[in-house]
Amino acid sequence: MSDFVRIFVRNRGAVVGVVVLALVAVIAATAGVLFPFSPWDMRGAPFSPPGDPDFLLGSDSLGRDVAAGIAYGARVSLLIGAVSTCVAVLIGVTLGAVAGYASGLIDDAIMRFTEFFQTIPSFVLAVVLVAIFSPSLGSIVVAIAIVSWPPVARVIRAEVLSLRSREFVQAAEVLGRSRLSIICREILPNALSPLIVLASLMVASAILLESGLSFLGLGDPNLMSWGFMIGAGRSVIRLAWWMSVFPGVAIFLTVLALNLVGEGLTDALNPRLARRR
Amino acid sequence: MSLLAVRGLTVALPAGGDRADAVHAIDFAVEPGESLCVVGESGSGKSVCAAAIMGLLPPALRVRGGSIDFEGVDLLKLSATGLRALRGARIGMIFQEPMTALNPLMRVGEQIAEVLTVHGARGGAARVPELLAAVNLPDPARIARAYPHLLSGGQRQRVMIAMALALEPALLIADEPTTALDVTTQMQILRLIKDIQTRRGTGVLFITHDFGVVAEIADRVVVMQEGRVVEAGPASAILNAPQHPYTRALIAAVPHRSAPPPRADPAVVLELIGVRKTYWRGGGLLGRRSRVPAVQDADITLHKGETLGLVGESGSGKSTLARCIVRLVQPEEGAIRFHATDLTLLDRTGWKPFRKRIQMVFQDPFASLNPRRRVGEIIAEGPMAHGTSRGVALARARELLGLVQLDASVAERFPHEFSGGQRQRIGIARALAMDPELLIADEPVSALDVSVQAQILVLLEELRRELGLTMLFITHDLRVAAQICGRVAVMQHGVIVEQGETALVFASPRHAYTRSLLDSIPGRGWMPPVG
Numbered sequence: 010m011s012d013f014v015r016i017f018v019r020n021r022g023a024v025v026g027v028v029v030l031a032l033v034a035v036i037a038a039t040a041g042v043l044f045p046f047s048p049w050d051m052r053g054a055p056f057s058p059p060g061d062p063d064f065l066l067g068s069d070s071l072g073r074d075v076a077a078g079i080a081y082g083a084r085v086s087l088l089i090g091a092v093s094t095c096v097a098v099l100i101g102v103t104l105g106a107v108a109g110y111a112s113g114l115i116d117d118a119i120m121r122f123t124e125f126f127q128t129i130p131s132f133v134l135a136v137v138l139v140a141i142f143s144p145s146l147g148s149i150v151v152a153i154a155i156v157s158w159p160p161v162a163r164v165i166r167a168e169v170l171s172l173r174s175r176e177f178v179q180a181a182e183v184l185g186r187s188r189l190s191i192i193c194r195e196i197l198p199n200a201l202s203p204l205i206v207l208a209s210l211m212v213a214s215a216i217l218l219e220s221g222l223s224f225l226g227l228g229d230p231n232l233m234s235w236g237f238m239i240g241a242g243r244s245v246i247r248l249a250w251w252m253s254v255f256p257g258v259a260i261f262l263t264v265l266a267l268n269l270v271g272e273g274l275t276d277a278l279n280p281r282l283a284r285r286r
Numbered sequence: 287m288s289l290l291a292v293r294g295l296t297v298a299l300p301a302g303g304d305r306a307d308a309v310h311a312i313d314f315a316v317e318p319g320e321s322l323c324v325v326g327e328s329g330s331g332k333s334v335c336a337a338a339i340m341g342l343l344p345p346a347l348r349v350r351g352g353s354i355d356f357e358g359v360d361l362l363k364l365s366a367t368g369l370r371a372l373r374g375a376r377i378g379m380i381f382q383e384p385m386t387a388l389n390p391l392m393r394v395g396e397q398i399a400e401v402l403t404v405h406g407a408r409g410g411a412a413r414v415p416e417l418l419a420a421v422n423l424p425d426p427a428r429i430a431r432a433y434p435h436l437l438s439g440g441q442r443q444r445v446m447i448a449m450a451l452a453l454e455p456a457l458l459i460a461d462e463p464t465t466a467l468d469v470t471t472q473m474q475i476l477r478l479i480k481d482i483q484t485r486r487g488t489g490v491l492f493i494t495h496d497f498g499v500v501a502e503i504a505d506r507v508v509v510m511q512e513g514r515v516v517e518a519g520p521a522s523a524i525l526n527a528p529q530h531p532y533t534r535a536l537i538a539a540v541p542h543r544s545a546p547p548p549r550a551d552p553a554v555v556l557e558l559i560g561v562r563k564t565y566w567r568g569g570g571l572l573g574r575r576s577r578v579p580a581v582q583d584a585d586i587t588l589h590k591g592e593t594l595g596l597v598g599e600s601g602s603g604k605s606t607l608a609r610c611i612v613r614l615v616q617p618e619e620g621a622i623r624f625h626a627t628d629l630t631l632l633d634r635t636g637w638k639p640f641r642k643r644i645q646m647v648f649q650d651p652f653a654s655l656n657p658r659r660r661v662g663e664i665i666a667e668g669p670m671a672h673g674t675s676r677g678v679a680l681a682r683a684r685e686l687l688g689l690v691q692l693d694a695s696v697a698e699r700f701p702h703e704f705s706g707g708q709r710q711r712i713g714i715a716r717a718l719a720m721d722p723e724l725l726i727a728d729e730p731v732s733a734l735d736v737s738v739q740a741q742i743l744v745l746l747e748e749l750r751r752e753l754g755l756t757m758l759f760i761t762h763d764l765r766v767a768a769q770i771c772g773r774v775a776v777m778q779h780g781v782i783v784e785q786g787e788t789a790l791v792f793a794s795p796r797h798a799y800t801r802s803l804l805d806s807i808p809g810r811g812w813m814p815p816v817g
Contacts, residue, residue, distance in 0.1 A: 183645060
């Protein structure tokens with residue numbers, strides 16, 4: 010474990026990523042304390058520029074606080090990123106493990122099914138799904154999970170295929186262990202490293218997807234989100250640049266941080282690749 | 287003057303290693319036309335010596351002292367350019383893995399021609415067929431046009447030798463050149479090296495862990511242990527009258543005893559009748575699938591309490607046959623009778639009760655234990671899957687660790703904390719946890735050093751006697767088979783060509799393949815002194 014931390018810390022970008030993520034998480038958690046009012050409340054004059062005594066990051070066309078919107082939006086982004094990734098990982102691991110372990114016809118069927126999802130542009134599919142189920146937190150999470158599980162299934166299937174022929178898995182077969190116990194206790198723990206790396210990157214793309222959906226007006230109407238803020242500021246970008254730029258910066262920093270962390274995890278979990286640098 | 291004289295060579299290991307120096311104050315010399323064998327177990331520093339001579343030490347290893355004089359020049363003082371001019375031209379090298387030492391994207395002929403061009407030798411491509419012919423490769427013109435993956439392991443190693451000898455070096459360094467090869471191929475390569483050496487007067491520095499190979503090829507021997515030379519002298523003296531205790535222990539560990547003839551116990555435990563398994567390779571939308579018969583009509587009978595050896599070279603189908611018995615592979619034809627039950631007819635659930643009675647020990651001690659589980663759990667897992675409670679199974683795991691001569695406290699540790707031999711003991715304990723009647727051992731000692739190998743063989747033999755096990759022992763090493771198996775079955779290309787009592791089969795082999803296998807045992811003329 011200490012080895013893991015040591016290699017991870019050696020990657021400066023990863024440390025910066027962790028710090029930025031922690032900051033975003035703290036802001037999300039303390040949004041209610043920092044801004045003890047709803048982000049939808051009109052707090053003063055519209056179009057106040059950033060640095061205004063009432064509005065640190067300016068106000069929007071209805072006089073709502075952009076800073077408060079970003080803080081409350083962080084909650085939505087992190088929540089959707091984390092939950093939809095968990096759901097996608099669950100689907101992907103299950104299908105990937107079954108495909109890799111069963112092989113043969115079942116494998117073929119599952120992989121064709123996976124490819125079916127991969128051939129449809131994921132954003133378009135997400136838009137269609139949210140439009141059908143009407144925008145809400147739940148439908149957005151489901152839509153994002155449905156479009157992002159195929160890479161997980163592929164990675165896990167590949168890992169399971171290679172691990173399945175390893176002698177310790179064969180030994181477990183010879184001991185008469187059940188299939189479920191072999192997959193869960195022998196194979197999957199050894200396939201964890203690529204999964205963790207992939208999941209960290211999936212959180213980033215889930216946040217981007219959610220922002221994109223909200224930008225198009227397909228976000229949960231009751232929740233303030235970064236994508237919605239950019240969408241709302243889009244028509245007045247020449248008049249009030251801060252309405253779009255600050256949420257944009259928030260998305261940029263969060264996604265960048267997640268990618269940096271993902272890279273750090275790759276280094277720490279695959280020390281052989283890392284040493285080559 | 288010696289061709290190569292290594293004096294006081296000391297190479298430091300990076301700080302925090304298990305010892306200060308990889309090799310410490312090594313002295314040896316190779317005369318022209320002489321074979322010097324450097325023998326030692328893994329980690330003895332023998333390969334470090336070869337790498338130091340070639341200037342190919344990994345960056346973490348640093349030469350701390352000594353000199354390596356080659357034809358009067360100290361190689362350690364040469365610049366990179368000076369060394370490069372010698373490498374290939376005056377000193378040739380062959381490596382252990384012929385699979386990875388050739389560039390897979392270049393034709394064999396081009397790779398040999400490149401060696402000639404780089405050193406500015408005249409002739410170039412025109413000399414390639416002649417060089418290939420010199421290493422006894424059939425149809426040199428065709429081989430020169432082939433890519434490495436089209437050649438067998440032995441052919442590739444010949445190509446490597448042709449490359450190493452292209453510029454007629456004065457010294458040939460061979461680092462375990464036959465370890466990855468089958469016995470019959472190994473013998474051909476050893477004969478080839480010996481032949482080239484006598485023909486051209488090349489000095490050979492031969493690094494090996496196998497005393498059989500030493501007996502086959504060495505004029506003089508240097509024995510290394512933990513980075514030091516413990517004994518050096520003429521081959522006949524070291525092999526037949528070793529002085530140093532370590533050399534004695536190594537030579538005593540070479541399998542040489544013969545197993546007692548099988549007791550006549552009529553009870554049949556396992557009977558294989560006409561077992562057949564075919565693999566299909568390749569085949570896509572357009573390609574025709576090719577048929578690879580792995581096991582063809584195998585008939586084997588195991589009697590209670592005996593050890594049957596299944597011997598053969600790689601690809602002979604012996605492992606596939608073992609895997610058929612435990613249903614890791616589903617045979618397409620034939621019957622596998624365990625007592626009165628035909629195992630081939632059972633489904634997964636039907637098989638489960640037999641999992642307790644038939645167990646397996648695997649070949650690679652580094653791949654056969656799950657790196658993320660504790661040793662105790664690994665051993666207890668089997669009985670737990672069959673309904674034993676966790677507490678009882680873990681307690682039994684500790685007992686079993688004692689049975690395989692490990693400390694019970696190691697149950698809390700992870701597999702990576704153990705050496706190869708210790709891991710293999712854990713693998714044996716895992717199999718024994720089920721109290722099996724039949725133990726299938728698939729090359730259980732082939733990944734181990736000779737002294738560890740001897741301990742594991744003794745352990746298996748004791749366990750077999752104490753627990754009344756019946757054992758199917760798969761090996762490619764005939765010396766091992768002779769020591770542990772009462773009867774042997776010889777397999778070639780998926781067919782069992784001969785079986786019978788070990789002593790009889792080895793003394794008067796009936797099948798030509800058995801004869802060639804026996805002729806290929808390295809150092810077959812040498813009987814290790816007992817003592």
